[in-house]
Amino acid sequence: MTSESATNATAPIVQQDLFLGIDVGGTSVKLGLVDASGTVHAKNALATPSLGTPERVFAAAIGFADSELSSGSCKKANLAGIGLAVPGVLDAQEAVLREVVNLPGWQGKRLQEILSEVRDLPNAVVNDANSAAYAEHALRSLGNKSLALVTLGTGIGSGLVINGSPYGGDHGCAGELGHIAIRFGSNAVRCTCGKRGHLEAYAGSKGVVRQLHSLAETANNSDLRAALSTGDVTPRDIASRAQDNCDLCITVINQTAEYLGQAIGQMAQVIDPAVVLLGGAMTFGGKQSKVGQRFLETVHSTIVDTTLEQVGNNLKVEFASLGNDAGVIGAAMVAQQVIAS
Ligand SMILES: [Zn+2]
Known part of the structure; x- marks a missing residue:
């Protein structure tokens, strides 16, 4: 790696190792x-449905890399490895997806073998949440430290990097933060997975809207009840109303932050990571807005209130930085890590 290439993404690259990152959604x-x-020296996005099977997706990905390396912005660079990030439950030992939705033809396939058949290069397969977490970890130069990237949206998941390496667990389910129980008993809200009391049922985007609905009913807030009756109120709308001082929206965001802080606190108490990042579509405005900053502060203070001092007080809690490119960058860097080890 040269310092010019790290600081100037558009300069032609001469005899440098590059890694192809493929992030499949x-x-x-x-x-x-x-x-x-x-x-990132070159990037592209293709429609998954029109490509279909892993074989076709990998062939298209290699086609993109070859084109960039032969005549595009990465002319004369060397393709050193391929990293693949996939959604769903990944058996990392076998590089096989055991459970996945929206990717017909991918479940049960030996992805590493298919990648090798398309191009005989070192390769690695990683869960997409862990891939994004690994990219954020590398960005912060955390070395052998641990990091969790919590993604907030309809579902709540997290990518884990433990001791400097992505960690998927023995059954591909490590970091499934949405299914940590935060409430117990028969009155606890039922989760999409069928069990009761899970974080996702309270702090996933549908749970957040449902809680606002319940608060608006109790407070008999006709404006909010009318808006909610259309079924189109999103967490983004709730953030925007909170910015305009809607008390009930501020309350529901606070409640959501507390639920998240309780679950993240449990995870942090077990893993004791250096950094926890919040990302995904539901960050209530993120670091650019006061509402988002308060949300983050409440998550953090709840973690501090519910964990040992050494854990909560030493933990950095921040918003994620990389956005849409995180999966591609992480996949490529995992491939690099495999080659280096
Ligand atoms: Zn669940």
Whole structure:
């Protein structure tokens, strides 16, 4: 790696190792040629449904890399490895997806073998949440430290990097934060997984809207009840109303932050990571807004209130930085890590 390449993404690259990152989602496949420092030198996105099977997706991805390396912005660079990030429950030992939605034809396939058949290069397969977490970890130069990236939206998940390496667990389910129980007993709200009291039922986007609904009914707030009756109120709308001083919206965001803080606190008490990041679609405005900053502060203070001092007080809680490119960067860097080890 040269310092010019790390700071100037548009400069032509000469004889540098690049890694192809492939981040597969249900609607699009994101591709990137990434150097050892995590700088993206070329990227593209393709529609997943039109590509279909892993064989076709990988062939298209290699086609993109070859084109960039032969005549595009990465001319003369060397393709050193391929990293693949996939959603769902990944058996990391076998590189096989055991459970996945929206990717027909992917479950049960030996992904590493198919990648090798398409191009015989070192490769690695990683869960997409862990891939994004690994990219954020590399960005912060955390070395052998641990990090959790919590993604907030309809579902709540987390990517884990433990001691400097992505960690998926023995059954591909490590970091499934949405299914940590925060309430117990027969009155606890039922989760999408069928069990009761899970975080996702309270702090996933549907749970947040349901709680606002319940508060608006109790307070007999006709304005909010009318808005909620349309069924289109989103956490983004709730953040915007909170910005305009809607008390009930502020309350529901606070409550959500407390639920999250309780669950993240449990995870932090077990893993004792250096950093926890909040990302995904439901950050209530993120660090750019006062509402988002208060949300983050309440998550953090709840973690501090519910964990040992050494855990909560030493833990950094921040918003994620990399957004949409995180999966591609992380996949490429995991491939690099495999080659280096
Ligand atoms: Zn659940």
